[in-house]
Amino acid sequence: MKTILIKSVELNGKPVDILIEGNIIKRIARYLPDETNIVLNGRKKAVIPGLVNMHTHAAMTLFRGYADEMPLMPWLEEKIWPNEAKLTHEDVYWGTKLACLEMIKSGTTAFFDMYHKFPATARAVEEMGIRAMLSSACFDHFQPEQAEKAKAHTNKLFAGMGAYSERIKFALGPHAIYTVSGKLLQWIDTFSKENFNTPIHIHLAETETEVKNSISQFGYTPVRYLNRLGILSPRLTIAHGVYVDDEEIRMLADKGVKVVHNPASNMKLASGIQFKFAEMKKAGIPVAIGTDGCSSSNNLDMIEAMKLASLLGKGWRKDPVALTAGEMLFAATEEGAGMLGFKAGRIEEGYLADLCLVDLNTPAFAPNFNFVSNLVYAANGSCVDTVVCDGKILMQNKQVPGEEEIIEQTTQIAYNLMSR
Amino acid sequence: MKTILIKSVELNGKPVDILIEGNIIKRIARYLPDETNIVLNGRKKAVIPGLVNMHTHAAMTLFRGYADEMPLMPWLEEKIWPNEAKLTHEDVYWGTKLACLEMIKSGTTAFFDMYHKFPATARAVEEMGIRAMLSSACFDHFQPEQAEKAKAHTNKLFAGMGAYSERIKFALGPHAIYTVSGKLLQWIDTFSKENFNTPIHIHLAETETEVKNSISQFGYTPVRYLNRLGILSPRLTIAHGVYVDDEEIRMLADKGVKVVHNPASNMKLASGIQFKFAEMKKAGIPVAIGTDGCSSSNNLDMIEAMKLASLLGKGWRKDPVALTAGEMLFAATEEGAGMLGFKAGRIEEGYLADLCLVDLNTPAFAPNFNFVSNLVYAANGSCVDTVVCDGKILMQNKQVPGEEEIIEQTTQIAYNLMSR
Numbered sequence: 001m002k003t004i005l006i007k008s009v010e011l012n013g014k015p016v017d018i019l020i021e022g023n024i025i026k027r028i029a030r031y032l033p034d035e036t037n038i039v040l041n042g043r044k045k046a047v048i049p050g051l052v053n054m055h056t057h058a059a060m061t062l063f064r065g066y067a068d069e070m071p072l073m074p075w076l077e078e079k080i081w082p083n084e085a086k087l088t089h090e091d092v093y094w095g096t097k098l099a100c101l102e103m104i105k106s107g108t109t110a111f112f113d114m115y116h117k118f119p120a121t122a123r124a125v126e127e128m129g130i131r132a133m134l135s136s137a138c139f140d141h142f143q144p145e146q147a148e149k150a151k152a153h154t155n156k157l158f159a160g161m162g163a164y165s166e167r168i169k170f171a172l173g174p175h176a177i178y179t180v181s182g183k184l185l186q187w188i189d190t191f192s193k194e195n196f197n198t199p200i201h202i203h204l205a206e207t208e209t210e211v212k213n214s215i216s217q218f219g220y221t222p223v224r225y226l227n228r229l230g231i232l233s234p235r236l237t238i239a240h241g242v243y244v245d246d247e248e249i250r251m252l253a254d255k256g257v258k259v260v261h262n263p264a265s266n267m268k269l270a271s272g273i274q275f276k277f278a279e280m281k282k283a284g285i286p287v288a289i290g291t292d293g294c295s296s297s298n299n300l301d302m303i304e305a306m307k308l309a310s311l312l313g314k315g316w317r318k319d320p321v322a323l324t325a326g327e328m329l330f331a332a333t334e335e336g337a338g339m340l341g342f343k344a345g346r347i348e349e350g351y352l353a354d355l356c357l358v359d360l361n362t363p364a365f366a367p368n369f370n371f372v373s374n375l376v377y378a379a380n381g382s383c384v385d386t387v388v389c390d391g392k393i394l395m396q397n398k399q400v401p402g403e404e405e406i407i408e409q410t411t412q413i414a415y416n417l418m419s420r
Numbered sequence: 421m422k423t424i425l426i427k428s429v430e431l432n433g434k435p436v437d438i439l440i441e442g443n444i445i446k447r448i449a450r451y452l453p454d455e456t457n458i459v460l461n462g463r464k465k466a467v468i469p470g471l472v473n474m475h476t477h478a479a480m481t482l483f484r485g486y487a488d489e490m491p492l493m494p495w496l497e498e499k500i501w502p503n504e505a506k507l508t509h510e511d512v513y514w515g516t517k518l519a520c521l522e523m524i525k526s527g528t529t530a531f532f533d534m535y536h537k538f539p540a541t542a543r544a545v546e547e548m549g550i551r552a553m554l555s556s557a558c559f560d561h562f563q564p565e566q567a568e569k570a571k572a573h574t575n576k577l578f579a580g581m582g583a584y585s586e587r588i589k590f591a592l593g594p595h596a597i598y599t600v601s602g603k604l605l606q607w608i609d610t611f612s613k614e615n616f617n618t619p620i621h622i623h624l625a626e627t628e629t630e631v632k633n634s635i636s637q638f639g640y641t642p643v644r645y646l647n648r649l650g651i652l653s654p655r656l657t658i659a660h661g662v663y664v665d666d667e668e669i670r671m672l673a674d675k676g677v678k679v680v681h682n683p684a685s686n687m688k689l690a691s692g693i694q695f696k697f698a699e700m701k702k703a704g705i706p707v708a709i710g711t712d713g714c715s716s717s718n719n720l721d722m723i724e725a726m727k728l729a730s731l732l733g734k735g736w737r738k739d740p741v742a743l744t745a746g747e748m749l750f751a752a753t754e755e756g757a758g759m760l761g762f763k764a765g766r767i768e769e770g771y772l773a774d775l776c777l778v779d780l781n782t783p784a785f786a787p788n789f790n791f792v793s794n795l796v797y798a799a800n801g802s803c804v805d806t807v808v809c810d811g812k813i814l815m816q817n818k819q820v821p822g823e824e825e826i827i828e829q830t831t832q833i834a835y836n837l838m839s840r
Contacts, residue, residue, distance in 0.1 A: 061783070061786070062787065064786070064787060064789070064794065064798055065787070065788070065789045065790040065791075065793035065794045065797070065798065066787075066789045066790070068744075068745065068790065068793045068797065069740070069741050069744045069745070069793075070740065070741065071740055071741060072740065075740075098783060098786060101783055102783035102784075105782075105783065264731060266735070267731035267732065267734060267735035268730075268731050268734055268735075268740065268797070269734075269740050270734045270735060270737065270738045270739055270740040270742075272738070273735040273736060294798070297797075298793070298794070298797040298798040299783075299784060299797070299798040299799075300783075301800070304724075304800065308728075308731070310688075311684060311687035311688050311728070312687065312732075312735070314687060314688055314689075314690045315686070315687035315688075315690060315693040315732070316693060316736075317690065318628075318690045318692070319690050320489070320490065320491055320492065320495075320688065320689050320690040321489050321490065321491060322690075324488075324489045325488065325489070361824065361827060362525075362827070363481070363518060363521055363522035363525065363719075363720075363827065364522075364719060366481070366484070366518060366827045366830055366831045366834075367482065367484060367485070367486075367830070367831045367834035367835060368485070368831065369484070369485045369486045369834075369838070370485040370486070370488065371485075373485035373488045373489075373718070374484065374485045374718070377485070377488065377688070377717075377718040377719070378484055378485065378714070378718040378719040379719075380721070380724065380800040380801070380802065381800070381802075382800065382801075382802030404781065407781060407782070407783065407786045410786055410787070411786045411787045411788065414786075414787035414789075415787060418789070
């Protein structure tokens with residue numbers, strides 16, 4: 001079996017050797033003998049679990065910087081949706097390749113995606129070597145015939161999952177309560193229950209407009225509406241959850257729902273900044289961190305996302321002690337991995353070998369009184385030197401094989417998309 | 421005269437050649453002949469003005485990550501001030517070297533500093549090759565004998581300025597209204613008027629506590645208090661200015677006062693997040709951006725600071741169109757340079773040759789529909805490949821000569837400081 005030995009890397013401030021066998025962290029000790037296939041030099045590097053980006057629309061790298069500084073609805077209606085309608089499988093494949101490249105380069109080894117053209121996304125993820133839970137964005141716009149199409153599409157995708165490696169998992173992706181009817185949401189929930197508790201990913205309680213419309217259209221706030229539909233469950237992960245009151249937090253906690261905080265997107269789109277991280281955690285809700293798609297946030301750097309989450313939380317609460325660096329790192333690793341059902345997110349024997357070596361030989365880690373503080377508050381994604389996912393080396397010396405081609409091809413694909 | 425020719429670099433989306441003669445941008449044209457000393461290849465790179473960090477305590481790199489997640493007063497009283505009392509010239513010299521290294525690596529070519537041990541700071545800046553306006557932090561803690569010491573120290577430092585190159589300018593650094601008496605503030609203002617309008621840098625209106633104490637101690641809010649003292653003038657730059665009402669904005673504008681916004685510090689220390697960037701700009705106040713010292717913010721990355729300023733402003737205003745990437749880049753270049761009195765901050769013939777080449781061959785710039793948007797919203801300091809300041813190449817291929825030694829030495833200096 002193929003093994004990797006990482007020599008003398010810092011773990012919690014102490015040098016260790018780490019043996020990876022297959023796709024598992026097999027042993028961690030002060031010294032391990034060097035009888036292995038591949039040796040990685042860990043000197044002046046620290047090891048961290050691969051980061052987990054819990055809310056993305058990966059292929060939207062194609063839209064990076066295409067239409068910033070616009071109000072939400074004109075932005076969607078004039079810039080995003082007309083171009084998304086033109087997307088081909090080839091476009092999504094390259095957009096996702098670029099997203100995976102960007103994630104690897106900034107230390108992310110798993111992500112939770114929602115987008116169109118599932119097979120193209122999956123193919124890109126397979127090739128790039130990282131882990132993903134992929135949901136196909138699902139809409140019916142309250143039209144019964146579109147609902148039937150969505151159901152057929154879901155059945156077809158689910159039936160085809162055997163084709164993929166264990167790095168790729170399937171999830172259901174009802175887009176939002178304003179684009180998916182209550183009936184289709186309930187069908188999706190039933191589908192989930194009947195099919196191995198397939199996870200469900202939905203945008204929820206993201207903007208004040210959504211809340212207002214939810215009350216006028218359904219008679220309830222978004223969380224209460226889903227509760228009335230009976231689809232709050234441990235199978236559900238909601239992205240955003242900015243607008244939830246104390247009773248709704250209780251509902252989410254009681255039903256085992258998971259939440260993903262996306263600070264950059266919430267700030268940049270001006271959706272709302274008072275995300276109740278502390279209250280949700282206190283209630284027992286798992287809370288992870290995401291970047292959202294590059295059209296809104298505009299990168300996939302989870303180290304930046306951790307910093308933003310912490311600083312924004314401290315800022316609006318007027319509490320410099322809230323949302324610590326350690327809590328952010330937990331949210332961005334173990335919490336996310338657990339939510340995806342991967343035994344990853346910890347540097348511990350028996351866990352999946354999804355990890356990064358961080359270059360300590362940079363100003364961000366000088367001095368290094370507190371590694372986690374430096375990682376979250378001083379560094380950014382560029383500190384990641386080496387990435388291992390599923391026991392395979394995806395990046396070394398900050399270089400991913402083939403990265404120039406991916407950048408060039410995807411850039412061309414994006415220009416073609418907008419001009420055709 | 422020594423010349424540098426940058427070939428085929430992107431400027432506003434078009435390739436140009438840029439000729440630097442001495443420390444000046446001499447010519448910019450589609451094609452310039454290659455008869456020069458040094459040629460820099462600008463292919464797949466874009467040129468931007470060197471960034472200007474308008475509020476730092478450079479040597480506080482020594483305190484990076486030393487004491488995070490603490491409330492402000494225990495943090496200052498237990499962690500910062502006791503260690504600052506032990507600082508030697510050698511400590512400050514190395515701390516500033518590391519700060520300059522970090523700034524160069526992330527594209528900053530000028531900064532406005534306030535700290536202790538002025539000569540040590542100046543020596544480090546001279547060696548590292550960037551530009552700075554340095555103010556010596558000045559306190560009297562309302563003690564007349566300390567005020568006399570501060571005056572003598574100011575006179576001595578000012579008299580010694582002939583020793584430095586033109587890259588270094590002198591400013592007066594009264595720390596804050598709660599550490600410097602009104603009488604000393606007025607003496608400083610008079611000193612400034614009588615000595616070539618020497619700039620003055622002060623922390624002002626940073627926290628609610630400061631405002632409350634100002635009212636109870638002086639009978640006025642901070643800006644009104646300085647107005648009563650008669651020291652609002654174009655010679656004054658205030659750092660923070662988070663707590664100012666409409667009338668105070670009018671006062672600052674009428675008196676020509678300049679303001680520096682420090683989004684990371686204001687968020688992390690939970691000082692306040694509703695900085696009135698748009699209102700100040702509308703009133704005609706020059707507003708620049710700073711990072712603050714590494715003990716509070718915890719890096720010196722001005723590209724990150726631009727993103728934070730924009731996202732925070734959009735966020736608290738609930739306006740996705742506020743604080744555009746273009747406005748942020750202006751604030752972080754031309755506005756700052758102008759406030760320091762350097763003819764820099766623009767890539768234009770006749771301006772100082774303070775500039776960066778940004779590596780476009782990275783995911784942050786793929787696709788590159790809008791370079792400024794990608795720079796501010798998608799990139800971070802690590803995109804900077806080459807830095808020229810005052811006509812000299814300080815970094816090429818992301819490497820600054822001697823950087824490993826600076827990181828190692830300063831790390832050791834910081835550990836020694838805390839343990840002695």
